[in-house]
Amino acid sequence: MAESLLALRDLRKHYGGLAVTDGVTLDVLPGEIHAIIGPNGAGKTTLIHEITGVVAPDSGQVVFAGRDVTRLSLPRRARAGLARSFQITSVVAGFSALENVALAAQARAGSSFRFFRPAASERALNEAAMAALSEVGLADRAAVPAGALSHGEKRALEIAIALATQPRLLLLDEPLAGAGPEETERLIALLTRLKAAYTILLVEHDMQAVFALANRISVLVYGRVIATGTVAEIRANAEVRAAYLGEDDA
Amino acid sequence: MMRGVWLPLLALAALAIAPLAGFSASYEMTLMARAMILAMAAVSLSFLVGGAGLVSLGHAASVGVGAYAVAILDANGFTDAAQVLPVAIGAAAIFALLTGAIAIRTSGVHFIMITLAFGQMAFFTASSLSAYGGDDGYTLYSRTEVAGARLLENRLAFHYICLGLLAASWAVASMLLASRFGRVLRAARENAQRAEAVGFTPYPYRLVGYGIAGAMAGVAGVLLVNATEFVSPAMLSWQRSGELLFMVILGGVGRLWGAILGALVFVGLETWLAELTPHWKMIFGPLLVVSVIALRGGLAGLVAPRHG
Ligand SMILES: Nc1ncnc2c1ncn2[C@@H]1O[C@H](COP(=O)(O)OP(=O)(O)OP(=O)(O)O)[C@@H](O)[C@H]1O
Ligand SMILES: [Mg+2]
Numbered sequence: 001m002a003e004s005l006l007a008l009r010d011l012r013k014h015y016g017g018l019a020v021t022d023g024v025t026l027d028v029l030p031g032e033i034h035a036i037i038g039p040n041g042a043g044k045t046t047l048i049h050e051i052t053g054v055v056a057p058d059s060g061q062v063v064f065a066g067r068d069v070t071r072l073s074l075p076r077r078a079r080a081g082l083a084r085s086f087q088i089t090s091v092v093a094g095f096s097a098l099e100n101v102a103l104a105a106q107a108r109a110g111s112s113f114r115f116f117r118p119a120a121s122e123r124a125l126n127e128a129a130m131a132a133l134s135e136v137g138l139a140d141r142a143a144v145p146a147g148a149l150s151h152g153e154k155r156a157l158e159i160a161i162a163l164a165t166q167p168r169l170l171l172l173d174e175p176l177a178g179a180g181p182e183e184t185e186r187l188i189a190l191l192t193r194l195k196a197a198y199t200i201l202l203v204e205h206d207m208q209a210v211f212a213l214a215n216r217i218s219v220l221v222y223g224r225v226i227a228t229g230t231v232a233e234i235r236a237n238a239e240v241r242a243a244y245l246g247e248d249d250a
Numbered sequence: 251m252m253r254g255v256w257l258p259l260l261a262l263a264a265l266a267i268a269p270l271a272g273f274s275a276s277y278e279m280t281l282m283a284r285a286m287i288l289a290m291a292a293v294s295l296s297f298l299v300g301g302a303g304l305v306s307l308g309h310a311a312s313v314g315v316g317a318y319a320v321a322i323l324d325a326n327g328f329t330d331a332a333q334v335l336p337v338a339i340g341a342a343a344i345f346a347l348l349t350g351a352i353a354i355r356t357s358g359v360h361f362i363m364i365t366l367a368f369g370q371m372a373f374f375t376a377s378s379l380s381a382y383g384g385d386d387g388y389t390l391y392s393r394t395e396v397a398g399a400r401l402l403e404n405r406l407a408f409h410y411i412c413l414g415l416l417a418a419s420w421a422v423a424s425m426l427l428a429s430r431f432g433r434v435l436r437a438a439r440e441n442a443q444r445a446e447a448v449g450f451t452p453y454p455y456r457l458v459g460y461g462i463a464g465a466m467a468g469v470a471g472v473l474l475v476n477a478t479e480f481v482s483p484a485m486l487s488w489q490r491s492g493e494l495l496f497m498v499i500l501g502g503v504g505r506l507w508g509a510i511l512g513a514l515v516f517v518g519l520e521t522w523l524a525e526l527t528p529h530w531k532m533i534f535g536p537l538l539v540v541s542v543i544a545l546r547g548g549l550a551g552l553v554a555p556r557h558g
Contacts, residue, residue: 052447078449090447092440100444103437106430107449113458118428165448 005030005169005199011050011060013043013223020046021057022223028169033191033200035210038220044203045087047220048173051201052084053077065168079107083167085158087174087203093147097138097157100146101129104164132160136190152183156190163194170200176209188212211235254554258420258507261514265413269406279405280477281521286412287473289513290419292497294466296509297423299498301432302459303439304354307362307491308369311349312464314486316342316471318376321388321481325381331396339468345372346464347457354456369491376483387482394476402476412473416510419466423506426462435459500541502548511549 004027013021020043028034036044049055051062053074062070069077092100099120105128106112106119119125133139136156141149146157155175162170175191176184188209194200195213204210210217211231218228219240227233227240234240265282268274273282291313298304319338328334349368353361382388393402402408426432438445438452445452475481484490493516501512519537523530545551 054443073451074443074446075449075451078447084447086443086447090441090444092437092444094440095437099433103433103445104448106433112430112434112450112455114430115426115432116429118425119430119433120428122430161444161448 003030004028005065006051006201007061007063008047008051009061009063011047011057011062013046013050013055013057019223021050021060024060024220024223024225026218026225026228028199028201029216030199032215033195033202033213035202035204035214035217036220037204037207037210037217042220043223044220045173048084048171048201048203052082052171078165081166081168082171083162083165083169084171085155085162085173085175087177089151089154089158091146091149091154091157091161093145095146096143097133097146097149097153097160098126098129098142100157101132101160101164102126104161105129105132108164108166128164129160132164133157135163135193136160137186150183152179152187155179155183155187159190159194163198168199170194170198171203172200173203174205175202176204176206184209254505254550254552255507257550257553258510261510262413262417266410269409274405276405279409281517283409283412283473283477285514285517286409286416287470287477288494288497288517289510290412290416290473291467291470292494292501292509292513293416293419293423293506294463294470295494296498296501296503296506297427297466298460298463299495300503300506300508301423301427301439302435302456304456304460305362305495306353306365306460306463307488307495308349308365308367308372309463309467309494310488310490311369311372311486312342312346312467313471313474313490313494314372314376314481314483315345315464316468317475317481317485318379318382318471319468320394320472320475321382321390324390324392325388329392329395330398331394334394335469335472338472339465342468342471343461343465346467347461350457350460350464354453354460366488366491369486369488373483373486373488376486383482385483387480387484390475390479390481393479394472408476412477415469415473419469420506420510423466426459427506431455431458496538496542500538500545500548502545502550504547505550505554508548508550515549 006028008024008026011021011024024047038044046055050057053072061068064080064082069080102125105125109125130139133142136159138153138156138160141153149157176187179187191213214231216230217234218225227237268282295309298306316338319341320334323334323337353364356364377385434450434455442452497512497516498509500516502508520534523534547555
């Protein structure tokens, strides 16, 4: 599996007696949208945390672009090209939408130990930020404080922030959660557009969206990957239907 | 950002005019100098608290390190600003960097307690400097000289130097917060995980910010010891740090210039009440408490509500 962009090797994580990640081995191939589905509490968010460095696994390896990043911190993995959104939206509420994204662009544009020039007057940063905001359909909300955006807009903003870091892999933790029907439609259209340009690891409960977007799906139950396959394979998998889709498929 | 900024500008203008408009009695000049110097220290603390989210309860120690640097140089015959300023600023910055390197690894209440502990450590160190007066403090032989001239002994010149440096520290702190560096500090204050998730490790930014604020406090210390021609360990005590923090909160944490208003009002009230009654502290304390509760955004919040 030399060609996989992200390779998880036998990752394990316990919280007390609870095996939240129980021997996960998984590959994300360049260019694919790889969805992770699974019931509440299956350990999906924890897995994203382990991949991005928010949480350290007890054992196992995270290999990103051929490099073992298991021991790297969140910021160092971000600089290596891992960008993420959070299940609970995480933006700088007091910054405008534009400044949130410009901050991310700044992380990619040379040293930030610069003390004299106002960051808000740096055209290259603003242009990169505006481009990312346009990409997610937030261009006309650029000046609005992030804290005042609607829930769906904040989700889109998080994606714009991730894009502005010029990631090699996007990890999106339930980007559709809590968005209204219209916002959901817009976000799905956005993810469809991003599919052409980015490799994405997508955690999502919305099965319709997952089936429409994903190239491959891994099913996580009680910290274990019980199946990985194409959309058709996963839909046809009896174990998966029993463990998870049963309730959701109706 | 710019809302309400006329108020501190007005205050600075008033301070500029005051000596020419009849407020030139010795005690008035002394009072104004003290207010301006404390305002400068408060601005540097506000940069930390409101900008970087680092609530230090040991900031007076940095002021004191700057002041003691002047005293120690004075005792050894160095009084020229060209020598005194770099040494005092450097000493205050190094003190802040060394203590900050440890304190910034913690957060919240732990950070407050550790800065308090370092402040007290500096206080006791100063008390033990028997060559420089120990507990009793040290009286300068002469004020700091500027290019060989006894400029600071001229009341008016000293007034305008304090005013100029106060304005400069406000300008510098504003510039820093608006810069790339400041943007990282502000983002990490509000949402550290977000800053980390885009690739910033907050620690080095916070540490540099802490060092810069320490250096600015050191400048205030140089002026403070020159204003009174005296320094004692009391200048470094946690009570002084608490007062600085209080000025910042009274003025409004969200704006750097709030600290200027906070310091001026604090010194003004303190002086006025002390004239009214010998039991002024019994009024001053509760008044401070009430003002913090009543003024949520501080004085700055009165003229510039946040997110307005
Ligand atoms: N820091 C923690 N300490 C203890 N238990 C934790 C911690 N974080 C998560 N857990 C537990 O680990 C399990 C997996 O949580 P996780 O958030 O990864 O699930 P998830 O698949 O993302 O769920 P959801 O679909 O609800 O988002 C849950 O039972 C949760 O309570
Ligand atoms: Mg989750």
